[in-house]
Amino acid sequence: MNYDVIVIGSGPGGYVAAIRASQLGFKTAVVERESLGGICLNWGCIPTKALIKSAQVFEYINHAADYGIKVEGQGVVDFDAVIKRSRGVADGMSKGVQFLMKKNKIDVIYGVGKLKSKGVVEVKGNDGAVSEHQAKHIILATGGRSRELPNLKQDGKKIIGYRQAMTLPKQPKSLVVVGSGAIGIEFAYFYNSIGTQVTVVEFLDNIVPLEDEDVSKQLARSLKKQGINIMTSSTVESVDSSGDLCKVNVKTAKGMEVLEAEVVLSAVGISTNLEGLGLEENGVQVDRGKVIVDDYYRTNVEGVYAIGDIVKGQALAHVASAEGITCVEHIAGLHVEPINYNNVPGCTYCKPEVASVGYTEKQARDAGYEIKVGKFPFSASGRASAAGAKDGFVKVIFDAKYGEFLGAHMIGENVTEMIAEVVAARKLETTGHDIIKTIHPHPTMSEALMEAAADAYGEVIHL
Template identity: 90%
Template structure:
């Protein structure tokens, strides 16, 4: 078949790019080796949120007395049913993508896609049959997978990655989570909430190390209160999984310790899926596991583009989607602005949630800014008190000279739904005083953004 565009990979980068291309009049096909929606819909963002919601409901039941409600007996986790619900949610979302493909008249080609010379894509189906398709433009959106370390080889049963963590046959009594980024912390919170003994091991000095230091320290305090053991400045040297329990040898600044656990979850990031897709044969340039692209995702080879986890930038679903849209609109000849990677929100969906965008306080100082910092704790929020969710805060950072909104860092109930306000404000170049004078509804969690801005300028009312 001949197409205007073929997209290899149907994750949130690939399928979004395909839909936008179809909207712009391009005859489009998408190649997928497993399930439409990619890792995000099937084994990542979506099913993990379903697991986390089950954990939240269980916590509500266990603390119902705090809200004046008595429940006879004790809440019990049906682990199999929790996993089944998560899989059903993922399956429903994947079917939704199938519908979108049909609605937008996009051809879905199931199989493993590979570049095969100028404008050609070879697709090997599950039954081994091979077909070749042609396109003026080809977008690579092959995503990533759980990264492995030599000291932490995954066997899929006792030493696992995120994919196995959301589909275990039974709930483990104990778990060591290696890595405290979003994936590690979300699974640590989920399993701890339903009764698994969890230890988090982090190589760096703070958990969620990309976040502002106040958030990292605040979240560590909260998770420790919930019963999660946290070991920072620590490295897993080896794992002996030959016995009934894994023996995890951990190097700390006070010497080596051995922790036993039923399961070890490796959550140390992702590796890009670049193998076997024809990059070397066609001559597409890569560096350190990433495809080299320009600001509009064009590679060094005419007609070949790359987006998502396999290129520079944050490995996040919403980043991949934005890149796919930007890439396709540029191909179609529209006027497009390059993505500002310093205005990408990051979210971690544990409880309390974490959300942030822009400069941390440390990064703003290192960039040479004189800054104004404001902080508003949810303990002073009427809505947070009413919701029984007083843990956390909103922290905002402004340039002292011009009032530029440099960054925001949040920890608390539902803050992942609040961060978009700051992303939009920064996009529109709002100043600190613009935020202060934007009337926020009361009582809401979101008015903490206004209050934090007021605190930065010495105008805060409710502190």
């Protein structure tokens, strides 16, 4: 078949790129080896949020008395039903992408795709049959997988990655999570909430190490209060999984410590899916596991593009989607602004939630800015008090000279829904005073952003 655009991979980068290409009049196809929607919809973002929602409902039931509601007896987790619900949500989302493919007249070619030669994609179907398809533009969007450390080889049963963590045959009584990024912390929160004894081991000094230090410390306090054991500045040296329990040898500042757990979850990042793509044979340049691209996702080979986890930038679903749209619109000759990777929001969906965008306080100072910092705790928020969610705060950072909104860092209930206001404000070059003078509805959690901005300028009312 001949196409204008072929996209290899149908995750949030690939399927979004394909839809935008079709909207712009390109004859488009997507090559997918497994399920439409990729890891995000099937094994990542979406099903994990379904698990987390089940954990939150369980917590509500067990803390109903805090809200004046009497519930007879304690809630009981039906682990199989929780997993089944999560898989059902994921399947529904994947079917939704199937509908979008049909609606936009995009051909879906199931199998493993690779660059065969200039303008040619070879697909080995799931039945073993090989076909070739031509396209003027080929977009690589093959994503990533759970990264394996040499001393933490995954066996899929006792030492697992995120994929197995979503479909364990039974709830483990104990779990060691190696790594405290978003994936590790979300699974730690989920399993702890439903009664698993959880320990998080982090190599660096703070958990969620990409976040502002104040947020990292607050999250550590909150998770410890929930019963999660947190070990920072610690390294997993080896795991003995030969017995009934895994023996996890952890090197700490005080020496070696042995942890025992039924299951060890390796959450130390992702590895890119570049193997077997035909990159080397076709001269596509790669550096340290990332395809080298320009601001519009063109590789050094004409007609070949790459987006998502396999290129520079944050390995996040919404980043991949934005890259796919930017790439295709540039191919179509539209005027497109390159993505500003310093204005990409990051979210972690534990309790309390974490959301941030822009510079941390340390990054702003290191960049040479003279800054104003404001902070507003949710303990002073009427809505947070009414909701029984007083943990956390909003922290904002402004350039003292011009009022530029440099960054925002939030920890608390529903802050993942609040961060988009800051992303939009920074895109529109909004200043601190603009935020202060923007009337926020009362009572809401979002008022904390206005109050934090006012705190930065010595005008805060409710502190």
